[in-house]
Amino acid sequence: MPAKPPHPHLPVREDWLALHQEEILEPALPIIDPHHHLWERPGNRYLFDEFRHDAADRHDIRATVFVTCRAMFRADGPEAMQPLGETEFVNGIAAQSASGLYGTLRACQGIVGHADLTLGDAVAPVLEAQLRIAGGRFRAIRNNTAWHPDPDIQTNPIRPPPGLLREARFRAGVARLSGYGLSLDIWAYHTQLPEVIDLARAFPDQPMVLDHVGGPIGIGRFAARRAEVFAEWRQAIRDLARLPNVTVKLGGLAMELGGFGFHQAATPPTSAMLAEAWRPYIETCIESFGADRAMFESNFPVDKGMCGYAVLWNAFKRLAAGATITEKRALFSGTAARVYRLPPPC
Template identity: 65%
Template sequence: MREEEILDPALPIVDAHHHLWDRPGARYLLDDLLRDTGSGHDLRATVYVQARSMLRAEGPEEHRSLGETEFANGIAAASASGLYGPVRACAAIVGMVDLMLGDGVVPVLERHLRAAGARFRGVRNQTAWHASPEISSNPVPPRPGLLSEPAFRGGAARLAEHGLSLDVWAYHTQLGEVLDLARALPGLTLVLDHCGGPLGAGLYAGQRAEVLADWGGRMRLLAGCPNVVVKLGGLGMAVGGFGFEKGALPPSSEELAAAWHPYLDTCVDAFGAARCMFESNFPVDKGSTGYAVLWNAFKRFAAPASPGERTHLFAGTAIRTYRLPPLTAG
């Protein structure tokens, strides 16, 4: 584990994307999250995102993901008690509701809203797909072309009617589908996860310049849709091809900031700071770096930005997108 002095420790942060789970050989629950959020940065709140965690073992298939929403809401309630420190974990919840239900999604959405109340802010389905078996980031492979299915779009349209957003995890090769979806549903806030998934593994290993150009062009087109915001992070996954998870030593924040700068910079340049938010994507990105070093890397990247821009990137955009309470004084 690499240790670094915490940069700008008084900067308030909302972690816009993390998971919790208890799987064979992989446990990351509230205690684990709190060890990370308590590592020196001023973490104020977090956003829990769908991860097929704590699904109900019984009942109709479309209702099993209620277990995950109930679980995340329980974690949020425990954190909100103040017994576990100042951070408000899972202050917003992005759950799983199968949008292929089309109009039939409405009663299921209403059950999730009853389960988590004002904390339930959005939905994410499993959509990151590539034909190559070398490119996979989901334990359960999604079906191809889901974002273009009429039923999926019908279900997504119901989200906006309930004041909910749609998180989308897609590889850069799918950004055309994401663009079509954003244009088809201009009233829906679409949150693009993990910088829009620039690939660097498998077929794309050794093609970083080509991917950067292709991905960057697609991201600029997406930025033309005012209903799209983007999460900056997720670049520590193996599909990104940076290889930090293979190193003998964890990378420094300087190394991370340098490697990721072209992608973060393209996103902020295209979308503007007010439509970008930093995310940890923990525990997934934990394989590449520690929590404190990750946020140091983001702070190094954002150092030239204005105070207002840094506020957007580290907290403001997440607060607006997921309608979180205003930050209290630290």
């Protein structure tokens, strides 16, 4: 089978996205977007101006959390310290946004950065350096852990080794996070959720965040097995939700990985179409974790290959239509503010 390209994400087609526009639902609802990226890649630029353009699209986006994507890693110096370049870069964007010159949005108010946890105890100087240069914004660590034996199932430019979540060296690094007040973001596919459960049980006092609803796969060998995958994924989500140190991010379903295929249509999806397709996954997560341990996320620009930012948040608002005001505040901003220690929206 052919290997995935260096950047295995759907291409963003602005002209295609422009074919469908919607009125904003609940425009006064405050939102903290707890998961987006910024990068400069060949033929793929998504920096502050591009994100600001999306976030200014009439939803009330108050603040965001940047999640590591190997953006601006240092080209020189010790390999363990090269991720500091990304934090320096993002902290500069956060300072730019915090100036108020670009409106009320506070982009990158929290930073989820990278430090190689397989360094074990030796990761401590990296964590200390990250905290030192982040201007008080460093909140969590994420490593590249999403893995499947099928080479066509790949969502990261650099393929991680298998079984990383169970590896002793990785876990020795995880053990150092709590001493620095850092949480752990985990991106794993549904086939890896037993490993996530085992890790969360091994570190009951370590806050962990499961990204992208736990990555139910809907492509490749799983494309014709959606009901089977859903049942397996749902049981693992319910088991994981019993562990109080774990929170879940509600999003990432517009990646090609999910197999929903909206990007193949002549026109982009409406928020109603997205909500209908994603409802079983989002509702399962909210029912299992509760609103105070779940948060909607954009995962932009990765998910932008399948839908626009305004439409995405409209879909989330449709999915939360039956929630109470208190639950909506948690899902759209409160949980993110608590988990990533951000000021709550006024």
